[in-house]
Amino acid sequence: DIQLTQSPSFLSPSVGDRVTITCRASQGISSYLAWYQQKPGKAPKLLIYTASTLQSGVPSRFSGSGSGTEFTLTISSLQPEDFATYYCQQLKSYPLTFGGGTKVEIK
Amino acid sequence: EVQLLESGGGLVQPGGSLRLSCAASGFSFSTYGMSWVRQAPGKGLEWVSVISNTGGTTYYADSVKGRFTISRDNSKDTLYLQMNSLRAEDTAIYYCSRGAMSSGRFDYWGQGALVTVSS
Numbered sequence: 756d757i758q759l760t761q762s763p764s765f766l767s768p769s770v771g772d773r774v775t776i777t778c779r780a781s782q783g784i785s786s787y788l789a790w791y792q793q794k795p796g797k798a799p800k801l802l803i804y805t806a807s808t809l810q811s812g813v814p815s816r817f818s819g820s821g822s823g824t825e826f827t828l829t830i831s832s833l834q835p836e837d838f839a840t841y842y843c844q845q846l847k848s849y850p851l852t853f854g855g856g857t858k859v860e861i862k
Numbered sequence: 863e864v865q866l867l868e869s870g871g872g873l874v875q876p877g878g879s880l881r882l883s884c885a886a887s888g889f890s891f892s893t894y895g896m897s898w899v900r901q902a903p904g905k906g907l908e909w910v911s912v913i914s915n916t917g918g919t920t921y922y923a924d925s926v927k928g929r930f931t932i933s934r935d936n937s938k939d940t941l942y943l944q945m946n947s948l949r950a951e952d953t954a955i956y957y958c959s960r961g962a963m964s965s966g967r968f969d970y971w972g973q974g975a976l977v978t979v980s981s
Contacts (some may be wrong), residue, residue: 756924789967791907798957798974799899799907804967842907846963849921851897851909 757781757845761854767862774830776857778843783823787847790819790828793856794839802841803828833859864888864970866958871975878948882975884941884958889970892916892936895962898943900954901974908954911943912962926952948979 758781768774778788786806791799801810803819806826816831830837838861843854870882884896898910911922911932920932931944941958956975961968 787963787966791968793907798971799968800971801967801969804969810967810969844907844909844968846966849912849963850923851912851963853907853909856906 756850757784757848757852759843759845759852759854761841761843761857764855764857766857766859768833768859769862770833770835772833774833774837774859776828776841776843778821778826778828778854780824780826780845780847784845784847786822787845788819788821788826789844789846790817791842791844792837792839793842799842835861864960866960866970866972868956868958868972868975871956871977873978873980874948875981876949876979878979879944879946880948880977881945882943882956882958882977884943884972886939886941886960889960891934891939894960895964896934896941897959897961897968898932898941899957899959899968899971900952901957902951902954905954910956913941914962914964945977948977950979953977953979 760779788806790803793799807819818829840856840858865887867885897912913920913932929947933942958972959968960970
């Protein structure tokens with residue numbers, strides 16, 4: 756099974772900060788990686804797929820990069836509505852797996 | 863508008879069974895692979911199972927293999943998850959999602975159904 760390790764697990768930035776979250780895969784997954792945002796009590800929301808493709812309707816301050824085993828999600832200027840938990844997911848092979856999550860809390 | 867609406871959650875005793883349903887609307891259901899993802903209280907996301915658009919191919923997480931069965935009825939635009947031999951560790955919110963490895967993303971999610979396994 757492919758393991759995904761996210762870092763950090765917790766972030767406490769300020770509004771306007773640039774935020775970077777890393778996801779490392781235990782083996783190469785090409786660009787078969789997606790990023791999701793989840794707010795408390797809500798279902799996850801797709802942000803990025805195939806490592807760098809922005810899902811329709813997602814603000815352009817979100818971007819994704821990487822391939823192989825190392826990926827990043829970047830929020831260029833954190834907004835109040837971006838405080839949430841973020842998960843990466845690999846879609847290279849079954850079983851599909853998620854990273855452990857990165858919680859972004861208000862400083 | 864794409865909508866996924868889960869139902870069938872509830873409280874069940876260890877060893878019991880439950881069937882979740884997910885009613886889909888707003889898209890051509892029979893052309894998409896569909897998945898179930900769960901989230902234990904206070905924990906992260908765990909992929910559970912996937913079914914191809916025709917229902918001919920299914921995969922499961924090791925944690926549920928042999929106990930859970932995913933299925934679909936394309937004439938009713940509905941996805942199912944039959945859960946047998948339930949354990950306390952199956953307690954979670956279960957989300958249905960439009961997505962599979964072939965699509966490269968899970969782009970729509972239901973609101974979730976809470977399953978609690980407790981005596």
